[in-house]
Amino acid sequence: MADAILTATDLVKHYPIKGGVLRRTVGHVKAVDGVSFQLMRGETLGIVGESGCGKSTLGRLLMRLEEPTSGTLDFDGIDMYSKKGSEMRKLRRDIQIVFQDPYTSLNPRMTVGDIIGEPFDIHPDVVPKAGRRKAVQDLLDMVGLNPEHINRYPHQFSGGQRQRIGIARGIALNPKVLICDEPVSALDVSVQAQVVNLMEKLQDELGLSYVFIAHDLSVVRHISDRVGVMYLGRMAELGNEDEVYQHPTHPYTQALLSAVPVPDPTLRGKREQIVLTGDVPSPANPPSGCRFHTRCWKAQEKCKVDTPELIERPDGVGAHFSACHFAEPRLVIETVDVSDVEPDERFSSTEVVDPGALLERDGAATTAADDVVSDGTQQGEPVGEPDASREDVFREEVRGDAPDRRDI
Amino acid sequence: MTNAAISATADPSLDAGEPAGEAHSLTSDAWRLLRRRPIFWVSAGLILLFLLMAIAPGLFTNTSPTAAVLKESRATPSTENWFGRDVQGYDIYARTIYGARASIMVGVLATLFTTLLGALLGIVAGFAGGWVDTLISRITDVFFAIPLLLGGILFMSTFQSDVNTSYFVIVMKVVLVLALLGWPSITRLMRSSVLQVKPNDYVQAARALGASPWRIIRQHILPNAMAPVIVVSTINLGVYIAVEATLSYLGIGLTPPAISWGVAISAAQSGLRSAPHMLLFPAMFLSLAVLAFIMLGDAVRDAFDPKTR
Structure with a gap:
């Protein structure tokens, strides 16, 4: 690197x-x-x-x-x-x-x-x-x-x-x-x-x-490319994107990832959600040892005394930085990396539309309020109902699903 | 309508409405709002009129304010003397016109000094923080505790004027006492305003770019923190005019032979029942001037207040 x-x-x-x-x-x-x-x-x-x-x-x-x-x-x-x-x-x-x-x-x-x-x-x-x-x-x-x-x-x-x-x-x-x-x-x-x-x-x-x-x-x-997870002023886990998202070893990361909403109704109720109890402790008076031990289901006596260091710990495939005494990999959520997927052209363009070209096609009067929409200038064929599907499409993109798979 | 069509037609229509180069700043927005308010035009017109009176009283009257016709003492208003004559037989109309100068001068100069001093201290206190802020704020509190009128009476009676003191020196004395006692409110306002602006991300962004403190104050803090101070100063101008008249009325501000509304009101007291017109006209002008400045301040505040948009 x-x-x-x-x-x-x-x-x-x-x-x-x-x-x-x-x-x-x-x-x-x-x-x-x-x-x-x-x-x-x-x-x-x-x-x-x-x-x-x-x-x-x-x-x-x-x-x-x-x-x-x-x-x-x-x-x-x-x-x-x-x-x-x-x-x-x-x-x-x-x-x-x-x-x-x-x-x-x-x-x-x-x-x-x-x-x-x-x-x-x-x-x-x-x-x-x-x-x-x-x-x-x-x-x-x-x-x-x-x-x-x-x-x-x-x-x-x-x-x-x-x-x-x-x-x-x-x-x-x-x-x-x-x-x-x-x-x-x-x-x-x-x-x-x-x-x-x-x-x-x-x-x-x-x-x-x-x-x-x-x-x-x-x-x-x-x-x-790489992701660091912070909890109460300390780094809990640090590794490249796949390591942290696909085999997280720190319980806090696992809890965080299990809370990510999955826009797929067929998965409803079928995935395990880790619900943490209690609130984040005050940073003015943080817990001793591992900062996360007050809310961790794995916590033992050792966690209250020893501060776990951020060192490379095995994650099932390789090893990446994690600050947990009992680090072990756990598949929390089915996530797909979309980095190599062809981006959806309708929503990824950052180009500004050439106003002149479209004015000839459609010279309808508009108001200044439309300015907000003009921020999302997209070229090419628009699909119907842009307002209803915009949010979904972004989520789909992050998850890497093709829009047509949305229909259940 | 499709998404692309909306976005495409939005831009040209905006561009057609305002050619590139034209833009609305907050100030120009405020001005456009102000322009539509009749109360602004009325007060601005009155203020202009009073300013003109102060600068060139000769435009309004040919009569000398010091030409006494004793045999016509306390003459009631007539076609000859529109406002009548006072005890000394002076023409009240001419005296009122000439009296504007003292009031306007005191008001404008006192406002200028309090605003400059108050804004400067407020910016330093708010921007520097720490012990500088504490020191300035406590000194402000000390001065804030002195009532304006009481302090004025104390000051003016300690440094008394006599017949030989020139007009200008007396005016400056009144201005000095008002400035000395009036700056704390502006300092407090400016300080709180600066504290409100300082944590904004655009100030942080300027710091991140390596901007000097002077540049941050000049470019970012001052333009965004100035509006409330301008408004309060405008309103204060009216208050200072009233205080000047009060001090003159009490006989410790401007004193005869100086001509001012306060002096005229004080003199009219003796014949209040037999010749009320002696009191009416200078008092009316005084009220109008104070009202005009307060109304202007009000209108300006409304225009600058983003919540009204």
Whole structure:
């Protein structure tokens, strides 16, 4: 495999809890508590986990938007946390972020051209002043937006279009690593597929490495080469996509995967669902030993005392990283990898429709509300009832079933 | 209609409606909303009128405000003197026109200073956080505890003016006391506004790009945090005019021979029952000016409030 571009070692982020009259520190929220991983050049590392497990904090640590409590981060041979001032600024060119909520990640008072052009203002040596407008228009074109909309404001775009603008800003400086902090969670399911496909396209074209943070297991599987599962600030399991999804060894991963809805009524009631009891413990006072032992059906005395290390453990076929004393493979869900399946042309295109060509065919008057729909511009023959089937088709795609198998 | 047809026709229709290059910013949206409100035009018209009075009172009257005709003291309104004459025999219409200058000057300057000082401290407190925020916030609290009018009376009676003090110095003294006691509300507003804007992802994105704090404030925080301050400042302008009149009425703001609405109201007190017109006209102008600024502030707030859209 290719060499590592990003190496995190024992990343820790504790937030102090202040209490009392004197605002003394009475405890710590252990948001990220010893996370180590490597990101290879050109690969996508998916990070999954439920809300509050420290995924987003990890993303912000990787961006150095937060200072870590301890740990090191090696970016392409440079120790990122030791850099200051202009050196750090220079480093930021190579590592960028795409945020979750496209409604708060774009400044409402700036035009799209100013938003995407801001990276060039901050790093003026990347593109000469005269070429900036052109560079911004190229970026808009690259993410599938109309370059003529350069002077519009964010509120004139739909959620999916805004997320494309956020991606364009992220790739403007031609970074090596793009941290994606739940980039599709806030989007409509129909638009999610387009944005995910756009990100895959950009990865191929620009040779980007992604850290893809999400809580949607199917989306992560679709885009990732390797997947890390987080629980309460620690990595529970880390392996390539097949290893984690097909023979997970950590009980938490198994429970997570068994909760994925399967859009197939014939499987209803026939598959085993692992229902966890209790809530996620507070990260301010995490359980001793294995973090998961309070909810784990396999837990024994050893789990309360010994912290299981994230080491390679046998998974039936080979071995991958898992942090469980009693790691054993278990087939949880029948999932199919669709990476090699021919994509469904109707829903995977990121091209913008040439408006002129279609205007001649159908010049019906439309309203501005249709703009939302225009985000999902698709060429080719549309199938009937697009509204009813859009969501299903995306799920099918993730699962890899052909649409015609849907009929029962 | 098919999906492709919807999407295809949506784009050209938008492009036909607005050529590339035209765009709606939030400010232009607010302006379009404002333009349709009669209350905005009424208040803006009144304010323009008062501003014109303050700058060029000669446009409105040829009579000198200091030409006393003692034998016509307390004359009632007539075709000769529209608003009548006061105790000294001055033409009330001319006095009222000339009185606008003091009120408008105090209002505008006090608003300018409180807004600048308050916004600056509010941005520093909200953006820097930590002990800087604590220090500024506590100082703000101390000043906030002093009632505006009481503080004004204390200040003006401590630094008293006499007959030789020039008009400009007295006006500046009133402005100074208003600025000194008025900035805390703006600071608090600005601070909370900055705190609201700061955690937004677009600010984080700018940080991730390596933007300097100055750039983040100028490009991202200030434009998004300014609207409530502008609104409150506009409303405050009316309040400051009223406070100036109050101080003058109490005899510690502007004093004769300076001409102002407050001074005129104070002087009219002596003949309230026999010549009520002496009180009516300056009081009416004062109320109109205060009302106009408050109405304008209201209209601007409605236009900038995204919830009304």
